Structure formats: C-alpha cells, structure tokens
Amino acid sequence: xxxxxxxxxxxxxxxxxxxxxxxxxxxxxxxxxxxxxxxxxxxxxxxxxxxxxxxxxxxxxxxxxxxxxxxxxxxxxxxxxxxxxxxxxxxxxxxxxxxxxxxxxxxxxxxxxxxxxxxxxxxxxxxxxxxxxxxxxxxxxxxxxxxxxxxxxxxxxxxxxxxxxxxxxxxxxxxxxxxxxxxxxxxxxxxxxxxxxxxxxxxxxxxxxxxxxxxxxxxxxxxxxxxxxxxxxxxxxxxxxxxxxxx
Amino acid sequence: xxxxxxxxxxxxxxxxxxxxxxxxxxxxxxxxxxxxxxxxxxxxxxxxxxxxxxxxxxxxxxxxxxxxxxxxxxxxxxxxxxxxxxxxxxxxxxxxxxxxxxxxxxxxxxxxxxxxxxxxxxxxxxxxxxxxxxxxxxxxxxxxxxxxxxxxxxxxxxxxxxxxxxxxxxxxxxxxxxxxxxxxxxxxxxxxxxxxxxxxxxxxxxxxxxxxxxxxxxxxxxxxxxxxxxxxxxxxxxxxxxxxxxxxxxxxxxxxxxxxxxxxxxxxxxxxxxxxxxxxxxxxxxxxxxxxxxxxxxxxxxxxxxxxxxxxxxxxxx
Ligand SMILES: Cc1cc2nc3c(=O)[nH]c(=O)nc-3n(C[C@@H](O)[C@H](O)[C@H](O)COP(=O)(O)OP(=O)(O)OC[C@H]3O[C@@H](n4cnc5c(N)ncnc54)[C@H](O)[C@@H]3O)c2cc1C
Ligand SMILES: Cc1cc2nc3c(=O)[nH]c(=O)nc-3n(C[C@H](O)[C@H](O)[C@H](O)COP(=O)(O)OP(=O)(O)OC[C@H]3O[C@@H](n4cnc5c(N)ncnc54)[C@H](O)[C@@H]3O)c2cc1C
Numbered sequence: 001x002x003x004x005x006x007x008x009x010x011x012x013x014x015x016x017x018x019x020x021x022x023x024x025x026x027x028x029x030x031x032x033x034x035x036x037x038x039x040x041x042x043x044x045x046x047x048x049x050x051x052x053x054x055x056x057x058x059x060x061x062x063x064x065x066x067x068x069x070x071x072x073x074x075x076x077x078x079x080x081x082x083x084x085x086x087x088x089x090x091x092x093x094x095x096x097x098x099x100x101x102x103x104x105x106x107x108x109x110x111x112x113x114x115x116x117x118x119x120x121x122x123x124x125x126x127x128x129x130x131x132x133x134x135x136x137x138x139x140x141x142x143x144x145x146x147x148x149x150x151x152x153x154x155x156x157x158x159x160x161x162x163x164x165x166x167x168x169x170x171x172x173x174x175x176x177x178x179x180x181x182x183x184x185x186x187x188x189x190x191x192x193x194x195x196x197x198x199x200x201x202x203x204x205x206x207x208x209x210x211x212x213x214x215x216x217x218x219x220x221x222x223x224x225x226x227x228x229x230x231x232x233x234x235x236x237x238x239x240x241x242x243x244x245x246x247x
Numbered sequence: 248x249x250x251x252x253x254x255x256x257x258x259x260x261x262x263x264x265x266x267x268x269x270x271x272x273x274x275x276x277x278x279x280x281x282x283x284x285x286x287x288x289x290x291x292x293x294x295x296x297x298x299x300x301x302x303x304x305x306x307x308x309x310x311x312x313x314x315x316x317x318x319x320x321x322x323x324x325x326x327x328x329x330x331x332x333x334x335x336x337x338x339x340x341x342x343x344x345x346x347x348x349x350x351x352x353x354x355x356x357x358x359x360x361x362x363x364x365x366x367x368x369x370x371x372x373x374x375x376x377x378x379x380x381x382x383x384x385x386x387x388x389x390x391x392x393x394x395x396x397x398x399x400x401x402x403x404x405x406x407x408x409x410x411x412x413x414x415x416x417x418x419x420x421x422x423x424x425x426x427x428x429x430x431x432x433x434x435x436x437x438x439x440x441x442x443x444x445x446x447x448x449x450x451x452x453x454x455x456x457x458x459x460x461x462x463x464x465x466x467x468x469x470x471x472x473x474x475x476x477x478x479x480x481x482x483x484x485x486x487x488x489x490x491x492x493x494x495x496x497x498x499x500x501x502x503x504x505x506x507x508x509x510x511x512x513x514x515x516x517x518x519x520x521x522x523x524x525x526x527x528x529x530x531x532x533x534x535x536x537x538x539x540x541x542x543x544x545x546x547x548x549x550x551x552x553x554x555x556x557x558x559x560x561x562x563x564x565x
Contacts, residue, residue, distance in 0.1 A: 013495055013515045017384040026385070037496050095352055095359065118345075120495055122380050122387075124361040125340075129317065129349025138427045139317055141346045144489075154431075158490060159342040160256075160443060162435030164315070168428040175345075178482075178489050178496070210358035214375060214388045219521060225528070225538050230547030233559035236527070239543060241563065244525040246504040247447070247471065 001056035001148075003047040005080065005114040006101055006128070007039040009064055009071050010121040023215045035071045038116030040078070041183040042176035046146055047114050048079045049181060054148065056111075057081045063100045065089055069199065076194035077186035083199045092209065094122070098130030099207045106135060112153070115175040117142050125175070132173040140166055144179035249275040249282045250333035251301070252324055254343055255290040257435065262407070262444060263339055265299045269407045270400050271337045272300025273366040278335070278374075284414065285327050287312045287320060297414030299407065305331065305419040314433075316426035317346035325354045326421045328395070335367075340399035341443060348399040358391035364404040364501070364522075382495040382518035402444045403501045440474050442491065447473035448502045448523070450493060451481060452516075454509020454530065454549055458486040463553040464508065470560040476500070478510050494519035508549040512537025529553065 011017070012034045018027040034040075047058045060075040062068050063086045072083045086100045105113060113135075115128030125141065132139030144163065145156035148170075155166045158177055186194075228236045240247045251271035253264040268284055275282035284301035286293050293304045307323050324347065328336050336351065338344040340362040352359035360376040364386070367376045373390040376398055380387045391398075442448065449471065451464040468475045475491060482492035493500055495518035505523035509530065510516060517540050520526070528541035529549050538544045545552050 011381065013518075015381075015384075016514070017381045019385070026381075093358075094349065094361070095356070098349070098353060120382055123378075123382060123499070124349075125345040126349035126352065126359065126361045129346060130353040133318075133321065133350040133353035136318075139346065139350065140428070141317075142342060157342070159433075159435065160441035161439060161490075162433075164430055164434070165432035166428050167431050178492070210352075210356070210391070210393050211360070212373075212390045212392060214370070214373065214390050216380070216388070217377075217386045219383065219386070222526075222540055222542060225541045225544040227544050227546065230545050230552050231555075233545075233552065233556040234562070236543060236545065236556060237559045237563045240504065240525070240527070244504070244542065246525045247560075247563075 001050055001054055001111045002109060003051060003056060003058045003112050003114065004105060004110040005039065005044045005047050005058060005060045005075070007044065007060050007062050007071065007075055008036045008116070008119045009033045009062070009068050010036045010119050013120065017218070019216050019218060023217065026216060033071065035074055036116050036119050038118065038176055040075070042178065042180040043114040043116050044075055044078060044080065045181035045184050046176060047112070050148060059084060061086070061101060061104065063088060063097045064091060072199060073194050074186060076197045077190040078184050079190060082197055085199065085201050086204050087201050088204045093211045094124050094126040095130060095210050096207050098127045098134065100204055101127070102131045102134035103205045104202060105131070109171070111170040113137070113173040115173065117175050117177040128173055128175045137171055137173045138168050139173040140168070141175045142177040143174045144177050146174065146180060248280050248331060248333045249278065249335045249337065250328050250331060251282070251284050251337040253284045253286050253296055253301070253304070254339050255288070257437065258290060260290060260292050260296060263341065263402065264296065266402065266405060266407050267337060267339055267400055268296050268299040268301050270366065270405050272410060273405065274335055274337065277367055277369065280334070283331060283333070285324060287323055293416045294413045297411050298409045300410045301414045302411070304414045304416045306416055307419050307421050309423055311423045311426060314426070314430040315343065316428050317350055319423050319426050321347050321350040321354055322423055323421055325351055327419055328355070330419065334394060335396045335398065338397070338399045340401045344399040348397060352397045355395050355397065356393070357395040357397045358393040359397035360389045360391065361399045362401045363398050364401050366405060367398070379499070379522060382499055383522045384518055401501065403446065442474050442476055442493070442498050442500055445474035445500070446503045447471050448476050448500060448504065449473045449506045450476035450478070450510060451508050452478040452510030453480050455481070460550070461487070463550060467506070467553055467557045467560065470557045470564070478516055507537060508553055510537060511535050512540060
C-alpha cells in the first residue's frame with residue numbers, strides 16, 4: 001500500500017498565546033512547536049500499522065518553511081519511510097495548503113491520504129476535505145477506526161452522539177481522530193535512522209490568497225471568581241438562575 | 248444572496264438548523280441581501296424555517312441524498328448555490344460540515360472560515376468573520392477575499408431570535424453523481440443532546456476517582472438536563488467514552504453553563520472550554536488553577552458538594 005500522511009506544525013500545547021502589540025499577529029517569541037497531535041498520534045501511527053501488516057510505504061508531507069524539518073524528522077523517527085516538504089516561507093490558509101498537497105499527490109497513486117482531524121492551531125478541519133475535492137477522492141472526516149481488506153476500506157467515523165460505519169474502495173482520503181491508533185514514542189534507533197532517511201524539498205505552486213487574517217483578539221479575562229459556601233448549594237442555584245441566567 | 252444549508256437532526260429541524268438559518272439571516276442583513284435556505288431531502292417542516300429568517304426554502308429531493316456522502320452533498324450545495332446566485336454559503340461546523348465545508352470551498356475556489364463564532368461584519372471594506380483559533384486561546388478576524396464565500400458556524404455561537412413567518416418552499420432539481428461511499432451502519436444515542444450542541448454541561452475529572460463513582464456527575468446532569476463530559480485522563484483511562492473528552496485535543500465546547508468537578512484546570516483543558524458563558528468549578532484544592540477561569544467556585548469535596556447541588560437543583564425545578 002502506498003500511504004501519504006500530511007502533517008502540520010502547531011505551537012506546543014502549554015503555549016500561552018500572546019499577541020503582538022498591534023494585535024495583528026501572534027507573538028511567536030519563545031514559542032516551541034510540535035507536530036500536530038492528531039497527525040502524529042493517530043494518522044501517522046495507523047498508516048505505519050497498515051504498512052506493517054500489509055506492506056508498502058509511508059511518506060509524510062508538510063507544507064511549510066525549512067524550520068519545520070525538525071518536526072518532519074520526528075515523523076521519520078516514529079517510522080515513516082521518507083518525507084516531502086513543500087517549501088513555503090510563510091504558513092498560508094487552508095485552501096493554499098490543500099492546493100499544494102493536491103498538486104503534489106496528483107498522479108502518484110496513493111491508496112490512502114491521511115490527515116489529522118484538525119490542527120490545534122487554526123482548528124479548521126478543512127484541508128483534508130479540500131485535497132479530496134481537488135483529487136476527486138472520497139473523504140471521511142474524524143475516523144476512529146479503519147480496517148482494510150484488499151482495496152476496500154471500512155471506516156468508522158465520529159458523528160454527534162454516535163458513530164457511522166462506511167465502506168469505500170481505495171483510493172481515499174480520511175482524517176484521524178482519537179481512537180484510530182495509539183501514540184508511539186520514537187526510540188533511539190528510530191531517531192538515528194531518521195537522519196539518513198530522504199527528505200525531499202519541492203517548490204510550491206502559485207495560488208492566490210482567498211483569505212487574510214486581519215488581526216487577533218484574546219478572550220475577555222474572567223473577573224475574580226465568586227466563592228460559594230460548600231454547605232449552601234441553594235445559593236449557587238439562585239445565582240445561576242438570577243445572576244448568570246443560565247438555568 | 249446568502250444560502251444556508253439547513254441540516255435536520257434525526258429527521259427534524261431542531262436547534263442546529265434554527266441557529267444556522269438565524270445566523271444566515273443576520274449575515275444577509277449585514278450585506279443587505281436575501282436569505283434563502285437549502286434543504287436536502289424531504290424533512291417535514293421546511294416552511295417553519297421562515298420563523299428564523301429564511302424567505303425561501305429550496306428543497307432538493309433525491310434518493311442519492313438519503314444516506315450521507317460528502318461528495319454528493321457538496322455537488323448538491325455547490326450547484327444550488329450557482330443556480331441561485333448565492334454569494335455566501337453557510338454550513339454547520341459539526342461532523343457533517345467538517346466533511347463538506349472544505350470540499351465546497353475547494354470546488355468553488357472560495358475563501359472559507361471554518362468554525363465561525365460571530366456574525367460577519369464589514370470592516371475596513373472587507374467581509375470579515377471571527378473564529379476561535381488555538382482551541383479558543385485567541386480569536387482571529389478573517390477577511391474573505393473571493394466573490395463567493397463559505398462559512399461554517401460553530402454551535403451555540405449566537406442568540407437565536409425568531410423573526411419572520413412562514414417560508415415559501417420550492418423544489419430544485421440538481422443532477423447528482425453516484426456516491427462512492429456506502430453507509431453500512433448509522434448509530435446515534437437518542438435522548439441526549441450531543442456535547443457540541445449542549446447548553447448545559449457537567450464534567451468530571453480525575454478527582455472523581457473512578458467510573459464507579461460517576462453517578463455524582465450523572466445525577467447532577469440528569470437533574471439539570473445537561474450533557475456529561477470529562478477531562479482527557481478520564482477518557483484515556485476508559486472511565487468514560489472518548490467522545491466525552493473536552494479540551495484542546497478533544498471536543499471544544501461553548502455551553503451556557505459548564506460545571507467542572509475534580510478537574511484541575513490544565514491549560515489544555517481550559518483551551519476547549521473557556522469560551523463557555525458561565526463556569527462553575529468544584530475542587531477541594533483552593534489553589535487549583537481552574538478557579539482563575541471560573542465565575543463561581545466551590546472549595547470542597549465533590550462527593551459532598553455534588554449531591555447537595557443535585558438536591559438544590561431538584562428543589563429549584565420543583
Ligand atoms: C505559526 C503559524 C502561523 C500561521 N499563520 C497563518 C496566517 O498568517 N494565515 C493563515 O491563513 N494561516 C496561518 N496559519 C495556519 C496555516 O498554516 C494553515 O491554515 C494550516 O496549514 C492549516 O490549518 P487548518 O486549521 O486550516 O488545518 P486543518 O484543516 O484543521 O488541518 C487538517 C489536517 O490537514 C493537514 N495539514 C494542515 N496543514 C498542513 C500543512 N501545512 N502541511 C501538511 N499538512 C497539513 C494535517 O493533517 C491536519 O491535521 C499559521 C499556522 C501556524 C502554525
Ligand atoms: C499534548 C497534550 C494535550 C492535552 N489535551 C487535553 C485535553 O484536550 N483535555 C484535557 O482535559 N486534558 C488534556 N491534556 C492533559 C492535561 O495536561 C491535564 O493532565 C488534564 O487535564 C488533567 O486532568 P484532571 O484535571 O482530570 O486531573 P488532575 O490534574 O489530576 O486534577 C484532579 C483534580 O481533582 C481535584 N480533586 C481530587 N479529589 C477531589 C475531591 N474529592 N473533591 C474535589 N476535588 C478533588 C484535585 O484537587 C485536582 O485539582 C493534554 C495534555 C497534553 C500533554
């Protein structure tokens with residue numbers, strides 16, 4: 001099986017997001033980056049499991065600047081065979097990113113293109129569906145189980161309050177949610193081997209901007225907490241009803 | 248024209264559809280254009296979407312729409328938008344929307360905002376939509392630069408107001424491709440509001456100490472008519488199902504009321520819940536970080552406080 005796993009970079013989860021003084025940008029001073037958890041924990045690992053059971057190759061792909069190579073190397077250390085980075089100097093919007101991935105993957109006959117459920121930075125859940133549309137592939141979002149039998153896939157996806165099971169013939173694209181696989185920690189041997197695995201850098205294709213981020217704001221800070229006597233829950237109910245007006 | 252995909256919930260138009268249509272109405276008012284709704288299938292009650300602001304409801308009825316296939320739905324919405332000359336298309340940011348929004352934006356090469364949480368505005372001459380980013384740690388103002396624009400709306404984002412009367416319902420014919428996917432099982436728990444749509448949520452953390460103690464959480468949830476949630480370690484230990492896990496790597500929610508018991512308030516947990524309107528924290532440790540993000544706090548043992556709160560709620564509800 002020929003498998004492609006698209007991975008993005010995101011600020012480490014404990015990052016306190018700060019804005020630049022003019023509010024136009026995120027202040028990235030001191031921000032540490034990681035591979036987006038859904039991509040690393042579930043998409044990449046399920047792809048590796050399929051390769052281990054049925055043979056094939058796992059390629060990881062990132063659209064981003066050269067700084068992202070350390071994140072890509074981590075994917076290689078976890079077990080991907082090779083990697084591609086589509087070289088852009090700045091992160092751009094979902095449609096631009098999807099266009100780059102689609103143009104790279106077109107004609108390369110991947111059986112499955114894996115995505116994460118969403119990036120934990122821009123939280124769009126769009127890139128995978130966009131790539132699927134550009135390549136005319138079926139796409140299943142929020143996959144929590146994937147079983148293969150020859151060229152036929154059975155995918156379980158999360159839906160509100162339940163789940164849906166779908167049968168579909170490859171080639172397909174899907175996004176990985178919690179449950180699809182268990183996180184793997186790279187070992188020393190993997191880390192050493194990753195240094196020698198191929199990482200191809202490809203030029204981006206031109207694509208116009210369809211969106212632009214004009215600026216950012218932060219959520220309003222909460223005022224100080226109102227403490228309620230633990231013996232007096234009638235008072236809490238009264239406040240929730242009369243003051244907060246939520247019950 | 249603003250065209251909104253009115254999605255039924257288990258065969259009827261409920262809160263999801265009402266909020267979407269009302270959001271579309273408000274968007275149309277900003278632009279000074281008409282608001283039309285699109286219904287895929289023969290769900291009854293389409294004319295009643297008028298009450299939330301749709302002037303006309305266009306209905307596409309076809310056997311190909313009976314089971315969900317994202318590619319087929321995308322063609323239906325894209326072609327309807329083209330035929331009707333829609334310039335803004337609105338979808339839900341839920342499991343359906345997450346399978347369609349990206350496809351639709353790619354098909355129409357339209358700028359999109361996925362997971363918007365406020366009515367668009369014209370700002371500095373640009374059509375601008377706000378959405379939470381970094382799992383709610385910040386909001387981005389996104390300008391959409393294309394003629395046709397796609398927005399998906401996060402649940403519980405606006406106050407739903409009933410405006411108009413009945414909508415005119417007309418049928419629309421669209422050629423649909425054959426589906427490549429086959430739904431072999433569709434299973435939803437009834438009787439419980441799914442987390443992303445829930446207005447009231449009661450959530451438990453590691454402080455609840457094991458699945459055998461969860462009735463303190465579920466009893467309160469039942470008394471309130473709330474949905475239950477949990478922190479990540481709770482789901483990771485299989486004390487509760489994965490779909491209850493809220494936070495940065497779980498479900499992001501914005502209910503009117505979030506009650507957190509035995510949850511410390513780690514930054515990754517807060518990221519997914521801090522846009523809740525009112526937060527109540529119950530923790531025995533007065534130094535627990537969650538108190539800084541709370542509106543109301545109770546310092547105490549949850550095994551005493553929660554049953555007391557449940558009783559108080561029952562008394563209040565009479
Ligand atoms: C530091 C930083 C700054 C940014 N600045 C901007 C900005 O100024 N303007 C702007 O519009 N966007 C910006 N972005 C976001 C931008 O890079 C894209 O929007 C992002 O790549 C896709 O995010 P999304 O939430 O749309 O992805 P989703 O649709 O949520 O992503 C789903 C999946 O698609 C795949 N994927 C997503 N992105 C990539 C990628 N780059 N390479 C390979 N696979 C990918 C992953 O599998 C991911 O799990 C920034 C991101 C970062 C980390
Ligand atoms: C990459 C990454 C992503 C993550 N994503 C998420 C996420 O999406 N969601 C999430 O929740 N976490 C996430 N986490 C985990 C997060 O960092 C915390 O570890 C987790 O939220 C802690 O869960 P908790 O509050 O239930 O447990 P703890 O931190 O152990 O807190 C338990 C609390 O219960 C209180 N308590 C104990 N007994 C009682 C009692 N009898 N009465 C009252 N209070 C009591 C204690 O004082 C304590 O504050 C993530 C971590 C990482 C590294």
